[in-house]
Structure formats: C-alpha cells, structure tokens
Amino acid sequence: xxxxxxxxxxxxxxxxxxxxxxxxxxxxxxxxxxxxxxxxxxxxxxxxxxxxxxxxxxxxxxxxxxxxxxxxxxxxxxxxxxxxxxxxxxxxxxxxxxxxxxxxxxxxxxxxxxxxxxxxxxxxxxxxxxxxxxxxxxxxxxxxxxxx
Amino acid sequence: xxxxxxxxxxxxxxxxxxxxxxxxxxxxxxxxxxxxxxxxxxxxxxxxxxxxxxxxxxxxxxxxxx
Numbered sequence: 196x197x198x199x200x201x202x203x204x205x206x207x208x209x210x211x212x213x214x215x216x217x218x219x220x221x222x223x224x225x226x227x228x229x230x231x232x233x234x235x236x237x238x239x240x241x242x243x244x245x246x247x248x249x250x251x252x253x254x255x256x257x258x259x260x261x262x263x264x265x266x267x268x269x270x271x272x273x274x275x276x277x278x279x280x281x282x283x284x285x286x287x288x289x290x291x292x293x294x295x296x297x298x299x300x301x302x303x304x305x306x307x308x309x310x311x312x313x314x315x316x317x318x319x320x321x322x323x324x325x326x327x328x329x330x331x332x333x334x335x336x337x338x339x340x341x342x343x
Numbered sequence: 344x345x346x347x348x349x350x351x352x353x354x355x356x357x358x359x360x361x362x363x364x365x366x367x368x369x370x371x372x373x374x375x376x377x378x379x380x381x382x383x384x385x386x387x388x389x390x391x392x393x394x395x396x397x398x399x400x401x402x403x404x405x406x407x408x409x
Contacts, residue, residue, distance in 0.1 A: 271369035275381050343375045 221267040228260030254322045261329035265336075279343065283336035290335075291328040295319055345404045349377050351395045366390040 232253040239249055269276050295318075303316050352362055359373040366387065375381035383391070388399045395402060 269369075271363075271372075273368040273372050274384050274387060275368070275372040275375060278381075343371070343380050 215266070216268040216272065217263065217266045219268055219270050221263050225260045225263035225265075225267060228263060229257055232257040232260065254326075258322065258325050258329065261326070261333065265329055265332055275343065276340075279336060279339040282339055283332050286335045287328055287332035290331045291324065294327050295324055298323075344379065344382055344409055345406055346376065346379065347402050347404075348373070348391065351397070351402050352377075355395070362391075362394065365394050 236250065236253050239246065239253075298319055299316050348362075352359070357365075359377070360370045363370045363373045367390075368387065372381065372383075376383055388403060391402070392399050
C-alpha cells in the first residue's frame, strides 16, 4: 500500500469517527436505560437484596445510558452544536481531572473530622470518574445550548 | 463581529426558520448568529452569501476588539 493510499484511508476513518453519532431517538433510550438501572438498584435495596454483581452490572448499565445520551445527535446537528460539543468535552475533561485529583484529598480530610480511624488516601473508582465525566459533559452541553 | 443578517433577511422577506432551512442549520443557530453570540464558519458564511447574493464583507463586519 502506498503512503498516499494509507493516508487517505486514515483520513476517511478519522472523518467517519468525527461524524459518528446515534440518531436523536436514542436520547430517550438512554434516559430509559438510566431510569431502569436506578429503579433496579432502589428495588433491590428496599427488598434487602444486596447482590454485588447486580450492583456492579446496574452501575455499568447506567454508564451505558449516559454514553448513549452523550452520543445521540440533536434534531438538527449543525456546526454550532458541534462547537458546543467540543467546548463541553474540554470543560468536562478539565473538571474530571480536577475532581480526580482533589476528591480523594477531600474524602481524607472529611474522614479526619467525621471518623476516629482515618483511612488511607484512596483513588476514585472507575465508575465514579466515568460517571462524573459523562454527567459533567451533559451538564455543560445543555448549559451551553440553553445559553446560546 | 457585527452583522446585518437580520436586515438582509428582512430585505428578502424570509423568517429565521426559512433561512435556516435554506442553509441547513437550526433556527436557533440563525438566531445566535444574528445576536452575535455565534460566529459562523467560512462554509456557513459562504452559504449565507449565496442566499443573500452578496459578498460576505457586505453583511459581516469586524469590530476593533476582533
């Protein structure tokens, strides 16, 4: 394969990835997935059914729901919306990094005051970080959309 | 950046929705451009130029702060 052909293929792949998005109707599907996972967790808790596997699965399903909403296109996905998506992504990324760096410290300091036995400094779990990133992205995106 | 899109639209007697449909964007995008909250890309500016049948410089103006 020549260098030009390889570059063209990479360019096409990048364009495909750049324009990737789910149809608008997927927004409702995403909301339904999140509600279903929350309801399942609540029902399991009220029924005193504490299964770690179920909790783990529901958390992952909730993340999938958030991702589906984030990837769902608007009714008219024009350049203004794409610009706002970019802004929301960068803001969420910065917020996510700051949160990941600061939150363990905040937890540690809070433990010092609340609990007698202070635990070690622990990192945040993958669910907490991903949930925060996706939530922040959606929050910033809809905030920007409402403002403009 | 200032613009006179609202005036050009009035000359053609078309609504924000009509203009949005002509250039393939949402009505909110036209509203944001008219209010100066969003600066369109060159492609969108050229599409507006085609609709208004005028050069871009006739309806977009740079300000001192730009």
